[in-house]
Amino acid sequence: SMYTWHKLIHDLAERHRVIAVDIPGCGYSSKAEDFAYEVDGIAELLVRFMDTIALKETDALAFSSGAIYLLRAVQLHPRRFNRLALIAPGGLTQDMPFFVRALVNPVLSWLYRLMISPDSIRKLLSDCFFDQTQVTDEMVRENYAPLEDSQARKVLCTMLRALDEGETMQGLREVDKEVLLLWAMEDQWHDELMAQSFEASLPHNKLVTVRNCGHILQEEKPERCLAELEDFYEYGLAGPPPVRDDSPFIII
Numbered sequence: 001s002m003y004t005w006h007k008l009i010h011d012l013a014e015r016h017r018v019i020a021v022d023i024p025g026c027g028y029s030s031k032a033e034d035f036a037y038e039v040d041g042i043a044e045l046l047v048r049f050m051d052t053i054a055l056k057e058t059d060a061l062a063f064s065s066g067a068i069y070l071l072r073a074v075q076l077h078p079r080r081f082n083r084l085a086l087i088a089p090g091g092l093t094q095d096m097p098f099f100v101r102a103l104v105n106p107v108l109s110w111l112y113r114l115m116i117s118p119d120s121i122r123k124l125l126s127d128c129f130f131d132q133t134q135v136t137d138e139m140v141r142e143n144y145a146p147l148e149d150s151q152a153r154k155v156l157c158t159m160l161r162a163l164d165e166g167e168t169m170q171g172l173r174e175v176d177k178e179v180l181l182l183w184a185m186e187d188q189w190h191d192e193l194m195a196q197s198f199e200a201s202l203p204h205n206k207l208v209t210v211r212n213c214g215h216i217l218q219e220e221k222p223e224r225c226l227a228e229l230e231d232f233y234e235y236g237l238a239g240p241p242p243v244r245d246d247s248p249f250i251i252i
Contacts, residue, residue: 001027003142004063007222012229016059021049023069025159031151037159039168043073047080056080059233063087063218064190068165075171083236085180085229087217088190089198091165096189097127104160113153118144128215130186139219172201179205180232182225184213206237 002009002020012018022029024045025037035041046069050058059082062070067089074081092104099120102112121144125135147153179202183195199207208228213220231240 001143001146003027004216004219006142006219008218008226008229011222011226015230016233019053019055019058021046023066025155027146031155033151033155037155037162039069039072039162039164040076042069043076046070046073047077050080057082059083059085061085061087061229062089064089064215065091065163068163068168071172071175072168074175074177075168078174078176081177083178083180083233084175085182085232086198087182087225088184088187088215089181090190090194091163092160093189093191093194095191097124099124100160103157106161109157109161113150113157116144116147116153121147125216127188129220130184130212130214131220134220169197169201172198173203175202177204178232178237180228180237181205181207182217182228183207183209184215184217184220185209185211186213187215187217189215204237206232 002022005020009018009020023042024035025031050056057080060070060074062084064087067086068091070081070084070086071089074084092101094101099112099115102108118140122135122140125139125143126132129135147156181195181198181202183190183192185192195207195209199205210217210221210224218225234240
């Protein structure tokens with residue numbers, strides 16, 4: 001949900017126009033039963049949202065599975081997007097806790113969605129952080145709140161089952177954009193092999209790895225994340241211009 005950006009969003013907004021979006025099925029967006037929640041459908045909705053607010057083109061930032069929807073939107077509408085920053089992009093993996101994978105299973109999901117609680121959310125968050133002290137009561141409350149009602153849980157399972165990133169991954173070489181990849185070295189959900197896959201497939205990218213950090217990099221290391229994002233959006237993959245070694249200076 002948008003809460004996952006709360007440590008970055010105000011700092012980014014000091015220098016940029018920031019538009020935070022809860023895609024359908026996530027956070028506090030609508031939880032319609034008659035929507036398929038497929039990758040292409042959500043990608044198209046993102047572009048329609050841009051049309052609605054008269055946003056002709058934009059830089060973009062996405063996290064985890066959100067990056068799959070963003071990349072698909074870029075593949076379908078390349079002229080609408082400029083620089084892309086992706087934090088631990090990717091979908092469901094076998095490294096994720098069984099609880100998450102059970103929500104995708106048609107047989108088990110009805111039971112496990114009933115088991116979603118503040119305690120289960122805390123356990124999942126703990127799995128996403130290297131520094132366990134950062135998993136606070138507020139964080140648990142904010143992540144659990146959108147999932148309190150049964151309809152939201154049902155839609156979550158539908159959305160997870162519909163998250164097929166195959167076509168998006170096959171088309172990564174078509175993404176002719178500058179892409180910053182931010183990855184935590186202790187990410188237990190999206191491992192180093194995934195990082196290497198994105199790095200090898202995207203034609204114009206820079207991979208930045210961060211130590212002592214888990215999956216939710218923007219919450220665990222917000223200062224480092226902000227610094228990398230600001231440099232990237234201002235200067236692109238080339239980075240800030242170097243300081244000349246022969247520049248004069250006075251010492252007093």
